Amino acid sequence: MDSQKQRISILGAGLVGSLLSIFLAKKGYSVTIFERRSDMRKAGAIGGRSINLALSRRGLKALEAVGLKEKVQESCIPMPGRMIHDLEGNLSFQPYGKEGQFINSVSRGGLNELLMSEAEAHGVEIRFNHKCEEVDFDTATAHFENGEKVSADFLFGADGAFSALRSAMQKTDRFNYTQEYISAGYKELTMPPTANGDFALDPNALHIWPRGEYMLIALPNLDKSFTCTLFFPFEGKISFEAIKTEDDVQQFFESKFKDALPFLPELKTEFFENPTSSLITVRCKPWVKGNTALIGDAAHALVPFYGQGMNAGFEDCFVFNELLEKHGAINPALLAEYEALRIPDGNAIADLALYNFIEMRDKVADPMFVLQKKIEKRLNELFPKKWVPLYTMVTFSDFRYSEAHALGKKQQAIMDQVLAQPNIEENWEGLDFDEIVGRL
Amino acid sequence: MDSQKQRISILGAGLVGSLLSIFLAKKGYSVTIFERRSDMRKAGAIGGRSINLALSRRGLKALEAVGLKEKVQESCIPMPGRMIHDLEGNLSFQPYGKEGQFINSVSRGGLNELLMSEAEAHGVEIRFNHKCEEVDFDTATAHFENGEKVSADFLFGADGAFSALRSAMQKTDRFNYTQEYISAGYKELTMPPTANGDFALDPNALHIWPRGEYMLIALPNLDKSFTCTLFFPFEGKISFEAIKTEDDVQQFFESKFKDALPFLPELKTEFFENPTSSLITVRCKPWVKGNTALIGDAAHALVPFYGQGMNAGFEDCFVFNELLEKHGAINPALLAEYEALRIPDGNAIADLALYNFIEMRDKVADPMFVLQKKIEKRLNELFPKKWVPLYTMVTFSDFRYSEAHALGKKQQAIMDQVLAQPNIEENWEGLDFDEIVGRL
Structure with missing residues (x-):
């Protein structure tokens, strides 16, 4: 389909829907967002989601691509590491990455309002109080609770963990679906x-x-x-x-x-x-049906423990936009590539996020975990291209999530062997780091 | 809740819903089944499911408990083994178990009609053309497409792989659900x-x-x-x-x-x-919500490769009936035990059924598979209590599916080692069978 004057419907004016609309509006599409809630900018109310989020490289890269990185960063508070509080109130600081690397605390509501207003400034229409109840896939038609039916050339479900588009897809044959609390x-x-x-x-x-x-x-x-x-x-x-x-x-x-x-x-x-x-994890396949596609939480709802929910959704938008530049239009080849790239990455970050609950609530207090971080830091200094700690791959790099996940498993198996050596606490600086990297 | 004169609704007059109704009617409950299709006994049409099924021990045990085993067996064709056809049309017969053990080919439609008529003979009312669209869990109220709402003391969803009760449960918080094709x-x-x-x-x-x-x-x-x-x-x-x-x-x-x-x-x-x-597999948890419970395919839809879909559903009914005798009424303790027993068993048979596709389409043609069957037959003859082949545990025994699955994995690991021995084809009769059983 030709990009000019094609009509796109997006379900959901949340973070991902709003950002996606900006990408598409900048490409010349005529975009309408349908949001089931009222306008949070007028109501002053934020609907039932967490208050602040951690914005990191993948999210920032997508914001940069639509020219909003600096503007958003003005409202960010940098968090270069974790501050661990023990039972006695003793503090210890664990940096997330290298000097100068940090994640950002940002207000969900503030960022969402900014993105909605930017979207409108790009000509996107946001129609509030439109709850979608059913979707016709081939005609990209959304049926709303108020009786309205709106057709478009293409429809995105950016409508979150309890997506109406995904519910419609779930009723169709051969739709694989998992929701896990x-x-x-x-x-x-x-x-x-x-x-x-x-x-x-x-x-x-x-x-x-x-x-x-x-x-x-x-x-x-x-x-x-x-x-x-x-x-x-x-x-x-x-x-x-x-x-x-x-x-x-x-x-x-x-x-x-x-x-x-x-x-x-x-x-x-x-x-x-x-x-x-x-706290829900959602995985599904396919993400595309007829002239509709899932994106963000609607396609891959994550638990929050890697701080990647928004970042993964923004990366979906970034990748979709890159594919649009490559293919020139939303066509079957683009959609097939979107699924081939993002479904494995969505599944990988879902796994990583589940695992990270154990890391955050338990392992960060373990001296061996702290030691591993030290050894991996040294490995990364010596072999910056070869050994990148998992957290860095996920949070500060462009590695695909699926690649980071696979490489992280390999690295962890090696580190488990290294940490099992006797007296490793005292002797780690004498390790043969060349040999360790060679095991990869 | 007291068993006498309590009203039970069952969604679905398929195999499991019909059998369940007989168990409950025999206990004195007032049972109504709501079936979305018309009466297959009048219409002469069978709705879109497979034509014949393999009935084995678990199913027969449940039929026996309601006095229908002999009657059903009259319409069964015994199948004591698999007949393998190779590319050239050569035949080889692989017995399923010991002499005298067999599974039964039975007509789905015929068995279903028999069960419906038996249910009615026990005072069960079957209301056809009632498609359930929504359920209130606490009041066990089913809302039907025709506008009717029917409340009861308890409601079962025996309404198959695309269960309306389960769809309603899926919309509630903390319902874990997987559908996989x-x-x-x-x-x-x-x-x-x-x-x-x-x-x-x-x-x-x-x-x-x-x-x-x-x-x-x-x-x-x-x-x-x-x-x-x-x-x-x-x-x-x-x-x-x-x-x-x-x-x-x-x-x-x-x-x-x-x-x-x-x-x-x-x-x-x-x-x-x-x-x-x-071909869908469904797993979910919980199976009970308020005064409603899932049973049969609605709780655990299986692929057909172990011939256990109906048998597992009938065993659900058998176990529920045993729990009813133990607890005296459908109460929270019974429901908790029903879930604790049957969810792991449902998941186990779902796994086993998926695995068995590979066995049926591929392994049965492998000489090493045939050799394994021989060795396991010998082990079972020598140690009938200690070594029971997986197929026998699933098909001809009362082992819980979850126990059979766990023990089967152990046995397979041992058999993999045994089969890896050099020249095992010639030497297998000289194996130290005592030692092999000792590895369990």
Whole structure:
């Protein structure tokens, strides 16, 4: 299909739908977004998703491609590493990468509003309060709850983890689909600025209180507050279910998150008033049916533990845009290549995100994990092209997620052998690093 | 809930729903089945499912528990083994188990009609042309397409691989769900009796033409016909997609199924007129929500390669009935035990069924597979309690599927070592069988 004046419908004015619309509008398409919620810029309300997100290289690269990188970075707080809080409140800082590498805490609502307004500035029409209920794939027709039917030349489902387009696809023959919840949920808690208007904690870090089966984390906001998130089992001895009273909350935080407690003045009310949300992973195949395609969370909803949900969705847009430049139009060859590239990458980052919960809540507190980071840092300094730590591949590089995942497994197998050597804690600097890299 | 006069709704008057209704009616429940199709006993039409099925021990045990085993067996054709057809038409017979063990070819439609009529004879009401569209879990209320809403004390979804109850559950939070299609589909073909009114092939076998990536099978029917099923890739070089003309069909069957071809007079028309159906595996968790529960294919749709779909569903009913006797009523303790027992078993038989496609289409033609069968037969003769071949555990025993699956993996690992010994073909009778069993 010729790019000029072709009509594109996008379901969902979230982060991915809004960014995608800008890419397409810049290519000359006539783009309409249908969003089931009302306009968050007017309502002032953000719908049930996390408050801040970690923006890193893949997301920034996509924003740069539409000329918005600098503008977004103005609202970012750099986090060059994790700040680990132990039970006694002792702190230790673990850098994410090399000097100068950092991820960015950014407001979901702020970024979404910016992208919607930019989209409109590029001629995109956003029609709010349009809940899609059914889709005709071949005619790219969306049927809305209000009775409207809108056809287009192509339709994207950028409508998130509970995508209406994907639901329609699921009813068709030979659609492979998995939705999987982890046994933990999460609850957001507010850590306001201190009495004298400062951040309660160091703002240039992602704070983690790793406690084995669960954890508390905190990301900084521009208003000098932090948003804390408790990732915690739904059921069991230590769980949301088991914490029943304000006293339970108080005692639990006193014994497990002592140094955070003084900075959580509303804890006891927020704990019971704020929702407990679940954490879903979605995988499916195909992503394309007729003249429709899934993108972002609609195609590959992730748990948040690698900070890659938005970044993966933005990379989908970036890759789609590159394919559009290569193929010149949204045609079967482009769509086949989009699926061939992004389905394995979506599955890989889904796996990595699930794994990273264990790393964040548990391993970061393990001295052997810290040692591994040191050894891998040295390997990377000596062989910057050959040995790139997994976190760096995922967060600071252009490696395909699927390649990073495969290479990361190989590297981990080697590191497991290295760390099993006797007295490795004392002797690691004497390792034969050439030989180690040679095992790859 | 007290068993007397409690109202039970069952979605689906298929094999499992009908049998379940008999179990429940015999316990004193007031049971109504809602079936989306019309009454197959009047319409004379069977809805889009396979024509015959393999009934084995688990299914028979459940039928026995409601007093129907003998009646059903009257319509069964025993199949004590597989008859393998090679490219040249040479035959070799592989028994399924010991002397006297066999599976049964039975008509899906005939068995279903029998069960429906038995259900009605036990006071069960079957309401046809009732398509469920939504379910309220706590009130066990089904909403039907015709506008009716029917509440009950408890509701079962026995409504198959595309269950309406499960669809409703899938929209709720923390419902884990997977639907997965294999890359092959199937097409049924008719092998009528010969001109002089005989079976075209030996009726006391399940016939297989194993061809590596695909296969043809044939099961006998009471009218002396066979129903053949071609399991074949949808796409690719050798696939449904690639066979375009009647000549293509003729040539393909001539080169691959030469000895079957003379007995398939309608092949060239049937191949294009009969549907090509897909093969789905469904897994989910939980199976219980409020006052509703999934059972049979609705909970665990299987691919057909272990001949266990109906048997697993009937075993669900048998186990539910046992739990009803243990707990005295459908209560939370019963439902928790039902899930704890049957979800792992459903997942295990789903795995086993997927694996068995490879065995049927490929391994049965491998001399090493035949040798393994011989060695395992010997092991079973020497140690009947300790070494039971996997096929026997699944098909002729009461082992839980999950136990059979786990033990089968252990046994296969041992057999892989045994078969890797040099000259095992000649030397296998001299093996130290005591030592082999000791490895378990």
